[in-house]
Amino acid sequence: MNKYKLIKLPVFLLVALIMLSGCGNDTYAIEKKFWHLKQKAQKIYQNPDASPPNELQRTVELFKKFYTDHAKNNLSIDAEFEIAKLYLAKKEYSDCRKFLKEMASRHTDNDNLLAEISFFSANTFEKENKWGEALNGYRAIIEKFPTTVRGISIPTYIAEYYYSKFQPDKSIEAFKDAANHYLGLANKYPNTPISFNMHILAVQCYSAIKDWPQTVAIMDLILEKYKGKINLEELYLNKALIYLHQLKDKDKAKETVEALLKEYPKTKLKKTAEAFLDKISKDAP
């Protein structure tokens, strides 16, 4: 009999575990509920013009119920954004902005989220072909939330917008503004990871507008400032490439690669660097 008792207990526990599974309102159950709601929203996204207004209202209500019921779950924020997306898909811009304003009032303690909400709100103007209002919104984010992920990305977003709209003058100006903004942030937060990232973004901005002397100047600044603190192997090589292909200065290119090999004798880029030097010496007149 004791033998059976030993088997009965684990079997009973296993059966109980299986029977209990799925009964509770756990994270998985919430994810499942959210996925099914998203499928409903998908129907509207697929053909927003054809979907009836009451379908939008019904889906919005379901999402509202979801984020109220599961306010502590991360998906509640996704649900809120889903509502904004639905309004946007149906081109109900003012409703969308109104909802985003309410959403912002619920999350006053999270700068990254507030920046995302503000970006979404400003973006509705862009979708509505009201670039002026959108730009004001984007600038407000740069000012209010400069170090958030969204806040950092917006200066280049503006420049790329002008580029995509075939406005090269404005795009160049915006890239310059962006570079200055990033350099300003780098100075504001010296000796932090933000500072290094801002310098790199400034390099990207100047290289986007092909301002090679400025690009190289900031690269030099980075090499001087972060030498020995961060791995700068690739930066050396990129600088050498700019000297070779853009500024047509073989001596400087050679000098930069030699500096790379001197600074990082065991670099993983050793073969590339040596091939580079070889090519320069072969091409020499």
Next chain:
Amino acid sequence: MPEKKSIFSLIFETFSETKESFFKNPKIYAPFLVFAGIEAIALIFIYFYPRMPLHVITAPFIRTFFGEIYLHYPANFILIPKLSANLRMVLSTVAGALLTAIAINYTADYFHNKTSKFKSVFAHSAKNYVSLFLLATLIVIIFVLFGNLLEYFLKFYFRNGYRKLLFAGPRYWFGPIPIVINFFMAVLIQSFFVYAFPFILIGKEKFLPAIMKSFVFCAKRFFPTVMLVGLPMMLLIPVIVLNYQTSLLMNKFFPEITVLLTIFAIIVNSLIVDPVVTIATTLFYLKNREQNTQK
């Protein structure tokens, strides 16, 4: 002098005798039903793995071997067919070996017109459990090893800059071709090892001699063996094709479709292919054995 039959009529006759045996002696089929039942319970366990309270036990395992994403809806459904297939391998070594042995013993009794008693059949099967377990494990290891070696070779080959292997590029070599190769390999591996079970249980051979004799038996009767194993296994092709399209089906219909596919796979595998292959090859073995003794 007995009339010499063609290979095809021999194969057809074996299959019809297999069908007849299931109807005349349903006990033969019972172990396969039990195995399908065990698989179904395992599937329930797999279905609930991301949910509380099972989540507490399963989460570290899934996180380590597959990734965090598979603990969330609906990604967990992508993993269900794979987990089920892996669990089937484990079950076929642990429980399948014993249940197959019971079915083979029932078949032998049926063939010799003996009445079978569960107790004696079970005792005889249990007595050979270690050998059968090792045999089933060996088959699984060979199959898994082959699949992994093929994958390793393909990765190594294409990483070294080659753009084509034979007639196809990486798109096909990492897509449908290995599935086809694995299917034919499964037929081949199964064909060479399939008689080792009856050799152990009926021929009373030890582990290694049983494998050797199974190889020789298969080599001597290669075509009928491959047919007896391969023809029922062809029923697995729709299962393989559907499993290959899991993500597509999930997107087109609903994530839970993978559970239905897995149930379908269990039905085809455990209730059709396994019984037919096992009993047909056992009957084929018994007939050959009888002919040899008569000679």
